[in-house]
Amino acid sequence: MMVTFLLTFAVxxxxxxxxxxxxxxxxxxxxxxxxxxxxLGLEKVCDCPEPCDARKKRMAREAQRQQNRIL
Structure with missing residues (x-):
């Protein structure tokens, strides 16, 4: 058993x-x-027509950060 483990580890x-x-x-x-x-012609991993809720929240936070940087 130990020999198999050591051989696999070495490989x-x-x-x-x-x-x-x-x-x-x-x-x-x-x-x-x-x-x-x-x-493959895909712009994003899922190629969904509309982003999921978590993605929308991240996009809103990033937009807020960008807006705060401008001000």
Missing amino acids: FVLVIFAMSLGWLIKRKSIQGSCGGIAS
């Missing part, structure tokens, strides 16, 4: 090290290969 460490080679060598972070949501 995970090797995989993480292999993924970090790009950063170690080029100082470039890991990136996705598909281009993200923008490549």
Whole structure:
């Protein structure tokens, strides 16, 4: 049982090290290969016609902050 755990741990460490080679060598972070949501033509993650209530509250708070900064 312990051998399986140690072997699995070693494999995970090797995989993480292999993924970090790009950063170690080029100082470039890991990136996705598909281009993200923008490549699908979506402006936001859910692509809902109207934002949810939590999003509306955040937008109102941000608008209030912007207005307070102007004044």
